[in-house]
Amino acid sequence: xxxxQRFQVCKxxxxxxxxxxxxxxxxxxxxxxxIPEEMQKGSIVGNIAKDLGLDRMELSDHSVRxxxxxxxxxxxLNLKSGHLITTERIDREQICGRIEKCLxxxxxxxxxxxxIFAVEVEITDINDNAPSFQAKELDLKISEIxxxxxxxxxxxxxxxxxxxxxxxxxxxxxxxxxSLDVQTGSDGVKYAELVLEKSLDRETQSVHKLTLTAADxxxxxxxxxxxIRVVVVDANDNAPLFSQPVYNVSVLENAxxxxxxxxxxxxxxxxxxNSEVTFSFRKITExxxxxxxxxxxxxxxxxxxxxxxxxxxxxEMEVEAKDxxxxxxxxxxxxxxxxxxxxxPKIAMTSLFNSVSENSPPGTVISILNLRDRDSGKxxxxxxxxxxxxxxxxxxxxxxxxxxVSDTSLDRERxxxxxxxxxxxxxGTPPLSSATNILVxxxDINDNAPxxxxxxxxxYITENNPRGASFGSLKANDSDLEENARVTYSINEGHINxxxxxxxxxxxxxxxxxxxxxxxxxxFREIRFQVxxxxxxxxxxxxxxxxTLFILDQNDNSxxxxxxxxxxxxxxxxxxxxxxxxxxxxxxxxxxxxADSGQNAWLSYQLLKATEPGLFSVGLHSGEIRTARSFVDKxxxxxxxxxxxxxxxxxxxxxTATVTVVVADSIPEIxxxxxxxxxxxxxxxxxxxxxxxxxxxVSCLFFxxxxxxxxxxxxxxxxxxxxxxxxxxxxxxxxxxxxxIDGVRAFLHSYSHEGSLTTDxxxxxFNFFKSNYANTVTSQQTCVIKDPILVTEDLNIxxxxxxxxx
Numbered sequence: 001x002x003x004x005q006r007f008q009v010c011k012x013x014x015x016x017x018x019x020x021x022x023x024x025x026x027x028x029x030x031x032x033x034x035i036p037e038e039m040q041k042g043s044i045v046g047n048i049a050k051d052l053g054l055d056r057m058e059l060s061d062h063s064v065r066x067x068x069x070x071x072x073x074x075x076x077l078n079l080k081s082g083h084l085i086t087t088e089r090i091d092r093e094q095i096c097g098r099i100e101k102c103l104x105x106x107x108x109x110x111x112x113x114x115x116i117f118a119v120e121v122e123i124t125d126i127n128d129n130a131p132s133f134q135a136k137e138l139d140l141k142i143s144e145i146x147x148x149x150x151x152x153x154x155x156x157x158x159x160x161x162x163x164x165x166x167x168x169x170x171x172x173x174x175x176x177x178x179s180l181d182v183q184t185g186s187d188g189v190k191y192a193e194l195v196l197e198k199s200l201d202r203e204t205q206s207v208h209k210l211t212l213t214a215a216d217x218x219x220x221x222x223x224x225x226x227x228i229r230v231v232v233v234d235a236n237d238n239a240p241l242f243s244q245p246v247y248n249v250s251v252l253e254n255a256x257x258x259x260x261x262x263x264x265x266x267x268x269x270x271x272x273x274n275s276e277v278t279f280s281f282r283k284i285t286e287x288x289x290x291x292x293x294x295x296x297x298x299x300x301x302x303x304x305x306x307x308x309x310x311x312x313x314x315x316e317m318e319v320e321a322k323d324x325x326x327x328x329x330x331x332x333x334x335x336x337x338x339x340x341x342x343x344x345p346k347i348a349m350t351s352l353f354n355s356v357s358e359n360s361p362p363g364t365v366i367s368i369l370n371l372r373d374r375d376s377g378k379x380x381x382x383x384x385x386x387x388x389x390x391x392x393x394x395x396x397x398x399x400x401x402x403x404x405v406s407d408t409s410l411d412r413e414r415x416x417x418x419x420x421x422x423x424x425x426x427x428g429t430p431p432l433s434s435a436t437n438i439l440v441x442x443x444d445i446n447d448n449a450p451x452x453x454x455x456x457x458x459x460y461i462t463e464n465n466p467r468g469a470s471f472g473s474l475k476a477n478d479s480d481l482e483e484n485a486r487v488t489y490s491i492n493e494g495h496i497n498x499x500x501x502x503x504x505x506x507x508x509x510x511x512x513x514x515x516x517x518x519x520x521x522x523x524f525r526e527i528r529f530q531v532x533x534x535x536x537x538x539x540x541x542x543x544x545x546x547x548t549l550f551i552l553d554q555n556d557n558s559x560x561x562x563x564x565x566x567x568x569x570x571x572x573x574x575x576x577x578x579x580x581x582x583x584x585x586x587x588x589x590x591x592x593x594x595a596d597s598g599q600n601a602w603l604s605y606q607l608l609k610a611t612e613p614g615l616f617s618v619g620l621h622s623g624e625i626r627t628a629r630s631f632v633d634k635x636x637x638x639x640x641x642x643x644x645x646x647x648x649x650x651x652x653x654x655x656t657a658t659v660t661v662v663v664a665d666s667i668p669e670i671x672x673x674x675x676x677x678x679x680x681x682x683x684x685x686x687x688x689x690x691x692x693x694x695x696x697x698v699s700c701l702f703f704x705x706x707x708x709x710x711x712x713x714x715x716x717x718x719x720x721x722x723x724x725x726x727x728x729x730x731x732x733x734x735x736x737x738x739x740x741i742d743g744v745r746a747f748l749h750s751y752s753h754e755g756s757l758t759t760d761x762x763x764x765x766f767n768f769f770k771s772n773y774a775n776t777v778t779s780q781q782t783c784v785i786k787d788p789i790l791v792t793e794d795l796n797i798x799x800x801x802x803x804x805x806x
Contacts, residue, residue, distance in 0.1 A: 030118045030119070030120060031052075031108075031117055031118070031119045031120070032119075033084070034121070034122040035086075035122070036124045036125075037090050037102075037123050038089060038128050039089070039090060040089065041087065042087075043085060043086045045083070045084040045086060046083070047081075048077065048083065048108065052064070054082070055082075063110070063111035063112055064079075064110050066107070066109075067107040067350045074086060074087055074088060074121075075087060075106065077108070084119075090104075092123045092124070092125050096123070099162075100162055102122065102125075103121070104123060105118065109351065109368070114397075114403070116350075116397065116401060125161050125165050126161075126218075127218025127220075127222060129159055129165075130216070131167055131214040131215065132157060132158050132224050133214070133224055133226040134155060134158065135226065136227065137227045137229065138155060138212075138226055139229045140229065140230045140231065141231045141233045141325060142196070142230055142232055142326070144200045144233065146196055147196070148196055148198060148199055149197075150195070151181065151193040151195055151196075152193065152194040152195075153320075154193065156192070157170075157226075159214075159216050159222075161218070164218065165217060166216055167190050167215075167216055168215060168216055168217035169214070169215050170190070170192035170213065170214050171213040171215070172210055172212055172213075173210050173213075177200060178194050178196060178210060178230070179195045179197045180192055180195065181195050192212065194210075201232075205232070206231065207229060207232070209227065209228070209230075210227075210228040211225055212227075213225045214226075233325060238269040238274070239329055240266040240267065240268045240277045240323050240328060241266060241267055241268070242329055243264075243265040243267075245332065246334065247332070247334065249261055249262040249333075249335055249336070250335075250337075252307075252337070252340055253309040253338060253340055253342070254342060255307055256303075257303050257305065258304075259302060259303050260301075261292065261335060262300075262333065263298065263300045264279065264301070264319055264321075265299060266321035268327070270323065274325050277321045277323055278297065278323075279294055279297075279299045280294065281318070281319060281320070282318040282319060283318035285315075287312070291305035291306070291315070292305075294319060299319075301335075308337075309337045309338070309339040309340070309375070310343065310374040310375070312337070313336065313337050313339070314334065314336055314337070316334055316335075317332075318330050318331070319331055319332075319333055339376045339377060339379055340375075340428075341375055341379040341426065342375070342432075343375045344373075344426075344432040344433065344434045345372065345384075345425065345432065345433065346372045347369055347371060347384070347424050347435075348369070349370075349436075349438070350369070350401075351365075352367040352438060353440075354438075354440065355442075356406070356410070356441070356442055357442070357443045358411060358412040358445055358447070359445050359447070360406055361409075362407055362408055362409065363405050365404070365405050366404040366440055369384065370402075371402065378426075378427045379426055379428035382400065383424070383425055383427075384422055386404070386420055386422055387421065390407075390420060391407050391418075392405065392420060393407040394422075404422070413447075413448060416441070417442060418440045419437060419438075420438050421435050422436050423435045444480050444481040444482065445484070446538065446539070446540070448484075448535075448541070449535065449541035451476060451543060452476045452543065453474075453476070453477070456545060456548070457474060457531075457545060457546070458547075458548050458550070459547065459549050460550050460552055461519060461550075461551060461552065462551075463519050463551050463552065464519070464554050467515065467517060468514055469515050470512050470515075472513050473510060474489060474506075474511040474531055474533075474545065475511055476533035476545075480537065483537065484535055487511075487533050487534070488509065488533070488534055488535075488536070489506050489507065489508050489509075489531055489532070489534075490532050490534070491505070491529055491531055492530055492544065502516065503517040504527065504529065511533075513547075513549075520551075521551045521596070522596070525551060526549060526551065527549040528547070528549075530546055531544065531547055554596075554600070554649075555596055555600040555650060555651070555653060556596070556653075557595040557596045557600075557653070558594075558653040558654065558655050559592040559603055559645040559646070559653065559654065559655045560593050560594070560595070561591075561592050561655055561657045562593060564590070575587055575659060575660065575662070577631070577639075577662070577664075578664070578665045579664065579665055580665065581627050583627055583628060583629050583630060584626050585627045586624055586625075587616065587627065588659060588661075590605055590618070590623035590624075590625065590645065592605075592657070596649065599649065601647060601648075602647060603645055603648075604647075605619060605622070605623040605644070606618060606643070606644050607641060607642075608643060609642035610639065610640070610642070611638070611640045612639060615627065615631075615639065616639070625641065637664065638661070638663075639660070639661040639662075639663060641658070641660075641661060642657075643657045643659060644656050
């Protein structure tokens with residue numbers, strides 16, 4: 001029942017203190033709250049969002065958080081409501097002990113604005129602790145000769161609470177001999193003394209039992225009791241006396257264990273055993289009892305534990321001197337610790353941005369540092385520094401807070417990351433320092449365009465190359481990272497001699513160049529274009545390079561006979577050689593050209609076949625046909641020469657020219673000689689007729705095949721290939737006319753033809769042959785068809801060009 005009433009009272013007090021907690025003020029960047037101790041976890045301390053001037057919906061946007069520097073986090077920030085709440089039950093006595101004003105100080109950081117506010121929360125005391133005695137029973141021995149009015153110190157009750165909630169009164173149970181006198185010490189602590197009101201008589205009553213009650217001033221009042229047993233003895237009637245009521249001593253905090261701190265002195269005017277005094281701690285905290293010891297006979301106080309100024313700078317204790325008759329006196333001992341520089345500064349990162357853009361302007365905040373030193377005075381004054389060769393600097397924010405900011409422009413391509421050593425040094429003697437290292441990575445931006453390995457490229461490819469053949473590759477490097485360094489290639493401009501740019505492609509990823517068509521050196525000698533390298537940044541950067549592609553010649557064109565050509569003006573086309581010609585006489589000259597270049601176009605001539613071997617010779621390089629000896633009567637009237645024209649390519653290509661030479665001094669002589677050589681026509685006419693019919697049939701079949709092939713090709717490629725139509729015309733082939741002595745004019749109009757296509761050549765040739773009667777000379781003429789139809793596959797039909805003149 002009592003617990004229930006106490007709970008209700010505490011609840012009302014908590015509600016009252018909660019109302020007080022809403023009061024706040026901001027002075028010089030500080031916010032103050034006041035709350036009672038023992039509030040439940042999650043209790044509201046105050047509306048910190050309102051006190052900071054922020055809307056509660058903006059808390060997460062501004063990255064508002066509580067900065068904890070190693071202390072127990074008693075508070076948290078509710079981002080939804082904007083309230084500061086407790087994270088656990090707060091016990092004022094555990095945190096502050098006997099300190100009258102208990103403050104918890106922390107900082108609130110607004111990261112977006114890089115602002116820090118100091119917050120103080122005062123923890124007020126409530127009466128949550130009852131008084132207690134160290135000993136529930138106390139034995140006192142009092143001499144029977146003790147004078148009336150004698151005061152006997154009693155043990156004090158302990159109450160961790162402060163103020164009105166601490167010990168306020170003592171009461172003694174009713175008796176005839178003793179009364180209670182309550183005193184207040186200089187420190188405001190109340191203590192009780194037992195006063196002898198009436199002389200004692202051991203014979204009448206040797207033992208007196210009393211009850212001592214200690215009560216605090218809380219609401220409700222809490223109390224504790226102790227039993228006092230007074231034993232009446234004889235003789236000893238003088239209490240010990242200290243040489244001074246208060247002993248003050250100072251000692252360095254680094255004093256080793258076993259060091260003598262102070263010696264206290266007390267005397268007793270009695271004699272014998274009654275004058276023997278023993279010393280003991282009458283009042284000492286548990287922590288101090290683990291550090292100091294008191295010799296019971298000598299009064300020497302020495303250390304048994306380690307001293308630490310940062311844990312406690314002052315120890316206060318009371319020493320009691322008691323004689324054998326239990327008469328006692330007390331004194332106060334104050335031990336003050338002197339700080340030494342034994343703590344290194346601590347560097348705490350309250351905010352750190354590990355990655356910083358390389359285009360960040362000078363003054364960009366990298367990290368916020370908090371420096372702390374547990375020492376005091378100059379020993380706690382801390383300065384921090386970084387190496388001077390870095391593009392960063394430290395600037396002081398307020399208090400012990402520093403900001404690490406960029407000092408100059410940053411370039412990731414020059415230095416991609418910085419390892420920054422921050423050193424904190426105090427001003428103690430000797431100074432102590434500590435260091436921490438942070439790694440700052442620079443994030444990449446697209447500030448570098450791709451750069452080609454060469455300022456220009458010269459590449460080569462042999463003509464008649466297969467489609468899709470690679471003829472080289474380009475490489476460009478970008479010093480940026482990842483997507484900003486991903487380079488793609490493209491062809492953006494260029495043509496030469498009407499060569500379409502679509503005949504060249506480039507791999508956008510590797511920069512490899514490919515030919516999309518088979519090149520012809522005779523059509524294009526070189527192609528100039530530009531390649532662009534573009535990175536994947538935003539916006540993208542690019543650079544261009546000029547590329548020149550030279551097409552190398554290949555021996556793919558046979559020699560073309562220019563002279564002798566097939567007669568077109570009605571002449572006979574016969575070369576005359578006088579019978580009286582001397583050796584070396586120039587009969588005619590074979591003239592030929594080759595569309596290739598270089599050694600592929602070097603032509604040589606040789607006599608392949610002759611009616612009379614040894615009668616004529618051909619110049620190796622000139623093609624001149626000269627007589628090798630003088631004519632004799634047995635030499636035939638008509639000499640047929642086959643001249644081979646060959647180029648110097650590998651493999652060599654060739655063409656032949658047939659030259660008919662008539663040995664006579666004049667044209668009438670030629671007719672006379674031809675007449676004498678005439679033979680009966682009837683047998684030869686039948687054979688010639690059959691030959692004409694056979695050749696005509698074969699020609700018709702061939703033309704039909706060509707037409708069907710062209711129609712099929714046109715139908716297959718009409719949507720994807722450029723079809724250039726060329727009309728094959730057979731230039732008028734003159735009919736050689738010979739008039740015999742018998743007045744019979746023989747006209748023969750029969751032709752045979754032969755198609756010749758060379759590999760990857762853009763010229764096609766058709767040879768037409770004409771046959772006459774036995775007394776006529778065979779003739780053939782080459783007709784060249786330019787710009788044939790382009791087809792997707794290479795047609796390889798190779799034959800030598802032939803020209804025949806009669």
